[in-house]
Amino acid sequence: MSIQSNQVKYESLVNIYQSLDATTKRLEKTDILANFFSNIGAELLPIVTIMALGRVFPVWSEEELGIGSKLLMKAIATVVGITPEDVEDQIRDQGDIGAASELLFKKKSQTTFFSKPLTIEMVYHNLRKVASVSGNRAQSRKIAIILELLSLASPDEAKYITRTVLEELRVGVGEGTIRDAISQAFNVDKNIIDRAHMLTNDLGLVARVAQEEGVEGLQKLSLKPGKPVKPMLAQLAEGIKASVDEMGRVFCETKYDGIRVQIHKKGSKIMIFTRRLENISNAVPDVIQYIENSLPDEDFIVEGEIIVTDNGKPISFQYILQRVRRKYDIEKAMEEVPLTLYLFDVLYYQKPLIDAPLEIRRETLESIVKLEENKIQLSKQVKTDRENIEEAEKLFKDSIDQGHEGIMIKDPTAPYIPGIRGKKMLKYKAEPETLDVVVVGGTYGKGKRAHFVGSYLLALSDEFGDLKTIAHAATGLDDQMLLELSERMEKLIVERKGQKIAVKPHIFLEVAYSEIVKSPEYESGYSLRFPVIKRIRDDLSLEDIDTVQRVNSMFKGH
Numbered sequence: 001m002s003i004q005s006n007q008v009k010y011e012s013l014v015n016i017y018q019s020l021d022a023t024t025k026r027l028e029k030t031d032i033l034a035n036f037f038s039n040i041g042a043e044l045l046p047i048v049t050i051m052a053l054g055r056v057f058p059v060w061s062e063e064e065l066g067i068g069s070k071l072l073m074k075a076i077a078t079v080v081g082i083t084p085e086d087v088e089d090q091i092r093d094q095g096d097i098g099a100a101s102e103l104l105f106k107k108k109s110q111t112t113f114f115s116k117p118l119t120i121e122m123v124y125h126n127l128r129k130v131a132s133v134s135g136n137r138a139q140s141r142k143i144a145i146i147l148e149l150l151s152l153a154s155p156d157e158a159k160y161i162t163r164t165v166l167e168e169l170r171v172g173v174g175e176g177t178i179r180d181a182i183s184q185a186f187n188v189d190k191n192i193i194d195r196a197h198m199l200t201n202d203l204g205l206v207a208r209v210a211q212e213e214g215v216e217g218l219q220k221l222s223l224k225p226g227k228p229v230k231p232m233l234a235q236l237a238e239g240i241k242a243s244v245d246e247m248g249r250v251f252c253e254t255k256y257d258g259i260r261v262q263i264h265k266k267g268s269k270i271m272i273f274t275r276r277l278e279n280i281s282n283a284v285p286d287v288i289q290y291i292e293n294s295l296p297d298e299d300f301i302v303e304g305e306i307i308v309t310d311n312g313k314p315i316s317f318q319y320i321l322q323r324v325r326r327k328y329d330i331e332k333a334m335e336e337v338p339l340t341l342y343l344f345d346v347l348y349y350q351k352p353l354i355d356a357p358l359e360i361r362r363e364t365l366e367s368i369v370k371l372e373e374n375k376i377q378l379s380k381q382v383k384t385d386r387e388n389i390e391e392a393e394k395l396f397k398d399s400i401d402q403g404h405e406g407i408m409i410k411d412p413t414a415p416y417i418p419g420i421r422g423k424k425m426l427k428y429k430a431e432p433e434t435l436d437v438v439v440v441g442g443t444y445g446k447g448k449r450a451h452f453v454g455s456y457l458l459a460l461s462d463e464f465g466d467l468k469t470i471a472h473a474a475t476g477l478d479d480q481m482l483l484e485l486s487e488r489m490e491k492l493i494v495e496r497k498g499q500k501i502a503v504k505p506h507i508f509l510e511v512a513y514s515e516i517v518k519s520p521e522y523e524s525g526y527s528l529r530f531p532v533i534k535r536i537r538d539d540l541s542l543e544d545i546d547t548v549q550r551v552n553s554m555f556k557g558h
């Protein structure tokens, strides 16, 4: 029998968190969640789906709780009746705010416990309310809401509420596990769930439709302006000739080296998302302006690459991150770091277009964009085939000469396939291959550099999404970048032993190397010779990093 009432105790979700915490096996986690989902009523299902990920808003939402650890420590201190410094000490001892809160709440004299049990709905709605508070005395009004929740919480509940507030649930559940659990709970093929998710990026909605309408309802879900779609990804081309031979007819385009953006217009609102689906609209008012000037007034979704240019010439990728991460002095940044947008696809215009072949989408795109020099352009394109390969080669050469990265080779008959790295869109670059990795640790330098993390421990993911180390990299960063990275590392430390630290996997790097070699020293079984950090990749997430399987096949290919 399913739990119909929306008065389900928060405690039952906490029990689920604890069971998830108790196993590292993905299949067991999937079972636990599937069982929970199939027993929960339709109203609560979307809520528990997102809360199982430790969030109250989807990643792409502009809304955020806006409560930092300092403020939360103050709230905990107030409820428990100690000083914020005591809370900080406890966090240091326990390693995280959740465990520290649990302990402190246990010590607290039992007063209000269980007088009015928390429900899942209450926790969810109150946390959402926190995000909506703005203006006068916002901080103290936010804290008042958190205080109310914490004052009703048991120690176990406090552990997970505090972790949720800081978006660090740590129960080892990612979107993939949630998708598997929905598929299992409602007996729907995993591919159907995956596609519905790629299109809507709303797992709560997917779960609810799976439960209430099954396959038929899921197949009707489509993309909607305002909700970002997981971008279609490219595979590496073996060579220009091999790729054109295989596709027959191709669209080749310059590959611009910036950040990919998906631009949505819904009503009068223009939203810009990165490939990680972060909403960066506020950081790039100039791009919003280009769109307003050059695209129609109707709803649409288009995709392109934003690059930094100096008189039309592309300049270093690194500058673009300064632009999109910027929260203040945006006007000044706009002048110093001008952006050009190269559009290359349209996913929605008057209706969803993702199932239309690329050639139709490109035609549509060409018909709706008004070009403006140095501001908004279409990706440079040549249409060619097996008989005219030299045209593709010429585009490659011209693109490199103009300072771009290489070319994309696309199948003009292919639909837009969200979230998949397939064979219908290939990339061919001039530079030697690099790997996208995540930093999991580091070592402080010596002498003058004792305050900097000088060497970074890098990891890839394996087929289960677990991180496996592959190399230490110490070169490639200039002093300013070293300083910036060191500061970011400080905030991510989870363990410290002498000069060595372990950090949360939040910093992504692109590394070049001379060779992949077998090595028992690292968990992946491989190591990199002469790794050089090429750039910080804040546009990536854990799902994007390279895998041990890829390194394995690259190693075998040598």
Ligand code: AMP
Binding pocket: 232, 233, 234, 235, 253, 254, 255, 256, 257, 258, 259, 260, 275, 305, 344, 379, 408, 427
């Ligand atoms: P990947 O991110 O590994 O799939 O490599 C492809 C990336 O190249 C896309 O995500 C875009 O950010 C970028 N890109 C640059 N120019 C183009 C283009 N003309 N068409 C498609 N992608 C492009």
